Structures are given as C-alpha cells and as structure tokens.
Amino acid sequence: MWKKLPLIWKILIGMVLGVGWGLLAVFTGLENFTYDWIQPWGTIFLNLLKLIAVPLIFISLVKGISSLTNITRLSRMGIKTVSIYLVTTVFAVAVGLVLVNIIQPGNTFPEEKKLAYQEQFGGSITEKQLLAEQKKEESPLQFLVDIVPENVLAAATDNASMLQVIFFAILFGLALVTLPHKKVEVVKDLFSGLNDVILKIVDMIMLTAPYGVFALMAALIVDFSGDIDLFAALGLYALTVIIGLFFMILLFYPSLVRLITGIPYGKFLRGILPAQLVAFSTSSSAATLPVTKEQVENELGVSEEVSSFVLPIGVTINMDGTSCYQAVAAVFIAQVFGVELSLSAQLTIVLTATLASIGSPGIPGGSIVMLIIVLSSVGLPVEGLALILGIDRPLDMLRTVVNITGDSFVSSLVAKSEGELVFPPPEPAPDPGSEIL
Numbered sequence: 001m002w003k004k005l006p007l008i009w010k011i012l013i014g015m016v017l018g019v020g021w022g023l024l025a026v027f028t029g030l031e032n033f034t035y036d037w038i039q040p041w042g043t044i045f046l047n048l049l050k051l052i053a054v055p056l057i058f059i060s061l062v063k064g065i066s067s068l069t070n071i072t073r074l075s076r077m078g079i080k081t082v083s084i085y086l087v088t089t090v091f092a093v094a095v096g097l098v099l100v101n102i103i104q105p106g107n108t109f110p111e112e113k114k115l116a117y118q119e120q121f122g123g124s125i126t127e128k129q130l131l132a133e134q135k136k137e138e139s140p141l142q143f144l145v146d147i148v149p150e151n152v153l154a155a156a157t158d159n160a161s162m163l164q165v166i167f168f169a170i171l172f173g174l175a176l177v178t179l180p181h182k183k184v185e186v187v188k189d190l191f192s193g194l195n196d197v198i199l200k201i202v203d204m205i206m207l208t209a210p211y212g213v214f215a216l217m218a219a220l221i222v223d224f225s226g227d228i229d230l231f232a233a234l235g236l237y238a239l240t241v242i243i244g245l246f247f248m249i250l251l252f253y254p255s256l257v258r259l260i261t262g263i264p265y266g267k268f269l270r271g272i273l274p275a276q277l278v279a280f281s282t283s284s285s286a287a288t289l290p291v292t293k294e295q296v297e298n299e300l301g302v303s304e305e306v307s308s309f310v311l312p313i314g315v316t317i318n319m320d321g322t323s324c325y326q327a328v329a330a331v332f333i334a335q336v337f338g339v340e341l342s343l344s345a346q347l348t349i350v351l352t353a354t355l356a357s358i359g360s361p362g363i364p365g366g367s368i369v370m371l372i373i374v375l376s377s378v379g380l381p382v383e384g385l386a387l388i389l390g391i392d393r394p395l396d397m398l399r400t401v402v403n404i405t406g407d408s409f410v411s412s413l414v415a416k417s418e419g420e421l422v423f424p425p426p427e428p429a430p431d432p433g434s435e436i437l
Helices: 007-028 031-066 075-103 111-124 127-138 152-156 159-178 181-207 209-223 228-261 265-282 285-298 304-317 320-336 343-358 366-377 382-417 432-436
Strands: none
Touching (some): 007 031, 007 209, 007 382, 031 159, 031 181, 031 366, 075 304, 075 343, 152 159, 159 181, 181 209, 209 382, 228 265, 228 382, 265 285, 265 382, 285 304, 285 382, 320 366, 343 366
C-alpha cells in the first residue's frame, strides 16, 4: 500500500510522524537518541540535495538555452518572449519580498530562540561568505564583479558561488546557440542525455524525501522542545506564499491580459482552467504542456506558431511561482535565524532567484534544489530547509499553477504583438465523419 501512495501523501505522513516522534522525544527524554540515530538521516537527505545542486543548475541551464535555436530564425519573437518572461520573474520575486517583509512570518519566534538557533547553525555562514557580504557593501559594482568567476571549477565547489556557475552556464549555452548546429550537435545531445540523468537522480532523491522530512521534523521539534511558536510561524509562512501566488494568478496575469490583449478577465481564467487543474495535480509544468498548448490555442485564440514557440520556452525558463516562493522562503528562514538581510542581500535574492528559476526543472521537487542556491547566495545555512520541507509539496502544486498561468499570459501577449491573436477564437470546423454518423 505504501508503494502505491502518491509522493505528496508520503511526505505529509513523514512530516506528521516526524512531529509526533519529536513531541514524544521531548516528553520521554529521547532527545539524545533523536540526535544520534534519527537526525543523521535528515542530514543525509540535505546533503543529497546539495550534491545535485551544481550539476542540476549547470546542465539544465545549458540545455535550456541551447534549445532556443529558433531565436536565430524568429529573433523578434524570441527577444520578446525571453524579455517578458524575465520581467515577470523579477516582478514575482519582488512580490514575494514585499509580502514577506510586511508580514514577517519568521518574527513570531521569540528573540532568545532566534539567538539559540543562530548559534547552533552559525557555522554554516562561513567566513568567506561574510567577507563577500562586506565587499558588496564597499562598492555598488562589487555585486556585478562577484558574478564573474576567476575559476569556474573553484566556483562549482562552493554553493555560495552558485551565481558564478549560473553565469558560466549562460555563457556556455549562448556559445552553443551561436555556433552551427553540425559543429555542436554532439555536445547538445550530450547535455540532453545528461539532463535526463540528472532529472532521474532528482526523482531518486525525492523518493527518500518522506524519510528525510521525518528525520528533519523530528530533530526540529526536539530543537524547539515542541514549542507552538514553530507551527504558528510555519502557518504564517504558508499563508504568505499563498497570498503571493494567488495575487499572481487572480490579479496580475488576468488584469494585464485584459489591458493589453482585450481578453476578458473571466474568459482568460476559464480558458486555462483545465491546464491549471492538471498543473495542480501533477506539480509539473512539463507534464502540463500539451494541455496548456491546447487551451491557449482553442480558448484564447493564440496561433499554433506562437504557442509552439513560446510555451516550450516557458517550461524551461518561466518559473514565476517558484521565484516568488524562493524569495519568501529565503527571507523567512533568515528571520527565524535572526539574520538581518541588507538591501544588497535582498537584491542578491532577486537576481539569484531569477537566474535559478531559469534552470529549475519543471518536475515535482525541483524548486527545493534551486532554493539551496538562493540560500547559499546570501550566506544562509541550508539547514533552514528543514523548516519548510514538510509543507512544501502542497505549495509546490500551487506554484506550478502560477508557472503555467504565466506561460499562457506571455503567449497571449506575444501573439497580440505579432498579430497572431484571434479572440474570440473561431468555432472548430465540424468533423465530416460525424455528419455521416
């Protein structure tokens, strides 16, 4: 029966059992047993996520960028598509940062607990990361200087230097795009195969997620001695993410579509509702792509030429829901740890979340790996993932809805600008065979 359960239920069961064991350990004196025999499995799970972060972001980015070969043929449409996707991603990150700074879900913790937690995991904020923060404050341009690596292999050994890996991946991918296909065909095939392997590894790691979540939640409850403040903070964090995601779905996208393309608010949402439901149930933008394509063509009037070009790019580089969530999660973890994030650090989150979302795979659980990049970029210990892993999957389902809604939104805008939008779409021609029947 356990094997037949969907992963989401396994993770939720692991979270509930972890909370139950943590409370039992607090009241029966099993704290040391939990630290010695249960917590290490959570550490192994975190290490697996950190292990895959660098190859995942590098290979996904290179494959995604190198697949945009149509931009050389449809340069105008390509520039519009990529530009709009990047702008909406930056906006989504900004929405997340504004909400989390206003609501401050992590500040429900008492100050003494923040200090204790920061002292416990303070070693994760290395001296090198602190020096990097000081450099950023010295010069406004240091932020840009830090993006370009002196040695990409050295950058790949440090998750705190992930922006440098992303920079090199983009450079590598652009080089593949500009070279003749025959010269780089073998390289593209290699990265396509490597991407499949990496995604399979992610699937394998996520199979261990219920056990990792159990161990992490058990240790976390013991750390906080079963304090109710932890659950209040998690609930407020989830509410903050949900508010941001629903703002994107119900206000941002449909309002702009109405303003720019003339498609009514309700028509837009009803037109893509089937795709949203599939996205919510699968937590996969890639799996939802056929449904999204059918809906924007048949219900929104986007031409097949535009949808065939814009939507696959969106699956690769448009992760607005993921970006909004990463901003909220990073600042929430910082608040819990009692770490003040400066303006430059929050700008780093904007840039890192935007670039990391480009390489975020359109599969369940992929954004968790990408969050490691965002946390590392501002010197936050990845142990903070333990705070949010247990409730991540339901939020992941809603993030995917935002992602495919954004894809539909951009395809409508590009089609309008190219004169390829016909709304209301014409009625499909009747099937001649149906008249015979």
